[in-house]
Amino acid sequence: MVQLPDRVSRLEELAYDLWWSWTPDARNVFRTLDYPLWRLTAHNPVRMLQLMAAETIAQAAQNLTWVAQYDRAIARLDSARAAEHTWCADKCHPVGGRSIAYFSAEFALHQSLPIYAGGLGVLAGDHCKEASDLGVPLIGIGFMYPQGYFHQSLSPEGWQEEIYEKLNWADAPIEPAITPSGKPCVTAVPLGNRTVLVAVWRVRVGRVKLYLLDTDLEENAPWDRELSARLYGGDRETRVQQEIILGVGGVRVLKAMGSEPAVYHLNEGHAAFVVLQRIRDFCEKGWSFDAALEEVRRTTVFTTHTPVPAGHDAFPFHMVEHHLSGAWGDLGAYRERFLALGHYDNGSGPMFNMTALALRTAASVNGVSQLHGEVTKQMWQPMWPGTRYEDLPVKALTNGVHVPTWMSGEIDRLLKKYLGEDWLDHHDDAAFCERVNDIPDAELWAARQSLRAFLFDFIRERAREQWTERAAPSRVVAAGTMFDQNTLTLGFARRFTGYKRPELIFSDPDRLARILNAPGRGVQIVFAGKAHPADEGGKHHLQRIYRRSLDPKFGGRVAFVEGYDLHVAHFLVQGCDVWLNNPRKPLEASGTSGMKAAINGTPNLSIGDGWWAEAYNGRNGWLIEGQADPNDHGAQDWADAQAIYDLLEHQLVPTFYDRDAQGIPRKWVEFVRESIRTVLPQFSARRMVKEYVERMYLPTVNAGSASVQP
Numbered sequence: 001m002v003q004l005p006d007r008v009s010r011l012e013e014l015a016y017d018l019w020w021s022w023t024p025d026a027r028n029v030f031r032t033l034d035y036p037l038w039r040l041t042a043h044n045p046v047r048m049l050q051l052m053a054a055e056t057i058a059q060a061a062q063n064l065t066w067v068a069q070y071d072r073a074i075a076r077l078d079s080a081r082a083a084e085h086t087w088c089a090d091k092c093h094p095v096g097g098r099s100i101a102y103f104s105a106e107f108a109l110h111q112s113l114p115i116y117a118g119g120l121g122v123l124a125g126d127h128c129k130e131a132s133d134l135g136v137p138l139i140g141i142g143f144m145y146p147q148g149y150f151h152q153s154l155s156p157e158g159w160q161e162e163i164y165e166k167l168n169w170a171d172a173p174i175e176p177a178i179t180p181s182g183k184p185c186v187t188a189v190p191l192g193n194r195t196v197l198v199a200v201w202r203v204r205v206g207r208v209k210l211y212l213l214d215t216d217l218e219e220n221a222p223w224d225r226e227l228s229a230r231l232y233g234g235d236r237e238t239r240v241q242q243e244i245i246l247g248v249g250g251v252r253v254l255k256a257m258g259s260e261p262a263v264y265h266l267n268e269g270h271a272a273f274v275v276l277q278r279i280r281d282f283c284e285k286g287w288s289f290d291a292a293l294e295e296v297r298r299t300t301v302f303t304t305h306t307p308v309p310a311g312h313d314a315f316p317f318h319m320v321e322h323h324l325s326g327a328w329g330d331l332g333a334y335r336e337r338f339l340a341l342g343h344y345d346n347g348s349g350p351m352f353n354m355t356a357l358a359l360r361t362a363a364s365v366n367g368v369s370q371l372h373g374e375v376t377k378q379m380w381q382p383m384w385p386g387t388r389y390e391d392l393p394v395k396a397l398t399n400g401v402h403v404p405t406w407m408s409g410e411i412d413r414l415l416k417k418y419l420g421e422d423w424l425d426h427h428d429d430a431a432f433c434e435r436v437n438d439i440p441d442a443e444l445w446a447a448r449q450s451l452r453a454f455l456f457d458f459i460r461e462r463a464r465e466q467w468t469e470r471a472a473p474s475r476v477v478a479a480g481t482m483f484d485q486n487t488l489t490l491g492f493a494r495r496f497t498g499y500k501r502p503e504l505i506f507s508d509p510d511r512l513a514r515i516l517n518a519p520g521r522g523v524q525i526v527f528a529g530k531a532h533p534a535d536e537g538g539k540h541h542l543q544r545i546y547r548r549s550l551d552p553k554f555g556g557r558v559a560f561v562e563g564y565d566l567h568v569a570h571f572l573v574q575g576c577d578v579w580l581n582n583p584r585k586p587l588e589a590s591g592t593s594g595m596k597a598a599i600n601g602t603p604n605l606s607i608g609d610g611w612w613a614e615a616y617n618g619r620n621g622w623l624i625e626g627q628a629d630p631n632d633h634g635a636q637d638w639a640d641a642q643a644i645y646d647l648l649e650h651q652l653v654p655t656f657y658d659r660d661a662q663g664i665p666r667k668w669v670e671f672v673r674e675s676i677r678t679v680l681p682q683f684s685a686r687r688m689v690k691e692y693v694e695r696m697y698l699p700t701v702n703a704g705s706a707s708v709q710p
């Protein structure tokens with residue numbers, strides 16, 4: 001680490017608090033400090049401080065403008081951490097001085113901390129950031145995966161290869177977590193008939209803390225050191241052990257760190273073993289199993305994220321029993337009763353199902369969109385025999401995105417100018433957002449043109465890197481170098497998996513080719529995304545799309561950008577003209593990339609599934625609605641593809657290319673404006689986290705303590 005001059009001695013502290021990443025003043029401190037290094041490190045201030053020359057920083061400390069910027073950022077950081085005048089300061093009295101523990105197997109906070117795979121992680125990261133902004137006393141618990149999720153590399157044939165690289169911990173914004181007694185936190189977790197030690201890293205996210213569990217300690221056996229190495233990288237045995245570490249270990253870590261959460265929020269079933277350790281703790285204080293279960297249920301909140309069966313972890317009972325054998329303690333007498341809490345038979349025999357465990361042990365359960373709330377009820381109704389459908393205890397609480405994280409500088413500038421410098425303070429207020437109507441067409445269109453240009457710079461730079469590294473001409477075409485800056489550009493970036501139907505738009509290649517290649521009114525499509533390492537089908541989809549990008553029939557108008565991550569996502573959601581989403585309904589529980597796009601004026605062209613079913617209003621984007629029997633997948637796919645072509649030919653293309661004398665597509669700009677105006681307030685993480693506090697956390701706290709006596 002470079003020696004910091006006294007005048008700017010807190011720069012390191014700023015670099016280690018991810019709060020900088022969503023605060024323009026703080027971002028600019030690093031951005032202007034050494035712009036080439038900022039780009040070279042993909043915006044990683046911790047790494048910048050490792051690499052930086054002492055003279056650079058010494059010079060900066062003499063630069064009055066930069067130092068003033070630094071002072072502003074530090075003052076804002078202190079005030080964010082103090083959280084004195086936040087929304088929660090007024091609201092959260094019932095929580096007292098206690099915290100909300102938020103458990104998740106992945107957190108996507110920044111590309112410098114690769115501990116996420118996709119949407120679930122982004123949601124968790126956005127939840128933490130917004131909790132910090134609102135002053136909600138949240139503590140996140142997750143995993144430090146030293147090898148993270150994989151880097152994607154495509155073979156010349158377009159086959160995905162997964163590269164796991166050991167993270168250089170000195171480059172990540174993590175520090176050892178220190179217990180109240182001043183020692184680095186190391187916690188013992190019983191696993192099978194042995195004990196695994198878990199080290200704990202702390203990540204600062206403004207006011208919110210995140211603890212990351214790590215088994216890569218010298219004291220552990222080699223196979224135990226590997227347990228936390230990779231996110232979703234192992235087999236079922238690895239997975240169940242990871243989940244025991246997260247749940248059982250996570251509760252122990254909170255205790256070691258001196259926290260006593262008022263509420264435990266399980267973000268997806270992966271963390272449901274939290275309830276095992278908690279019931280055990282009550283039993284060891286002399287409570288009965290029933291009283292302990294009731295108290296744990298009263299203080300547990302559970303969010304389920306997918307209607308896709310493979311998304312719900314289930315393990316054979318013998319496997320669970322084997323790995324839990326050391327975890328029981330005084331709960332041992334109730335082993336059978338505990339195991340019964342996870343019992344679920346989806347038709348292929350009884351299994352220990354993590355979602356079933358969470359559903360039976362949480363007082364508050366929610367799906368992540370209005371539609372997904374209903375789908376969740378239908379899917380899990382057998383869990384509540386005798387309960388009427390309308391009384392099933394499942395709420396719908398729609399996802400949102402952290403606006404300061406996903407908002408582009410260009411649109412932010414316009415919002416500051418026309419809604420006020422403090423627009424962020426009111427951004428979940430729909431009436432306030434009406435003022436988006438005051439932004440002149442010309443300025444909105446100019447912002448969109450700039451955002452598209454940034455995307456093209458990014459695509460070209462990536463292509464240049466590939467050319468340098470691998471010197472394969474075909475790759476350069478596949479990477480989007482033939483793209484034209486003034487052509488209507490669709491974006492499709494998400495995990496490659498069957499239900500998202502990534503190849504749908506190629507259903508009728510000839511018709512698509514005519515649309516893409518129309519002279520002067522063409523269309524181009526940029527794809528990005530990873531397939532799960534074990535999803536062969538997903539990899540085949542990806543490969544076939546890659547081949548399309550090389551097919552001369554499409555004239556270089558189809559591109560694939562490798563290595564989809566938070567960094568790539570920013571350029572894509574902001575720079576494309578239209579965000580395409582065509583899942584098989586109703587399998588997309590929510591989807592959040594479309595929200596990120598919409599708040600930047602990139603309207604959605606989507607199936608009415610997940611969030612879009614409640615966001616689409618006829619003027620803020622387009623609805624894909626092929627008419628067919630939904631049980632006949634082939635017919636539905638064909639009908640949906642035809643609907644996309646019809647919309648492109650008759651609506652999107654004419655609207656985009658119809659310009660007035662000043663070169664502005666007035667009707668298109670209306671879609672841009674309406675997209676921002678309607679999605680910004682309603683699909684913000686601000687609205688979402690407020691709802692979690694009001695509908696999930698506070699009722700839990702207010703319900704008082706257990707009615708059953710210990």
Ligand SMILES: *Cc1c(COP(=O)(O)O)cnc(C)c1O
Pocket residue numbers: 117118119120122493494495564565566569590591592593594596
């Ligand atoms: C937002 C985001 C996702 C989730 O997008 P969906 O629309 O839910 O598929 C996945 N990966 C990255 C990198 C993201 O930024």
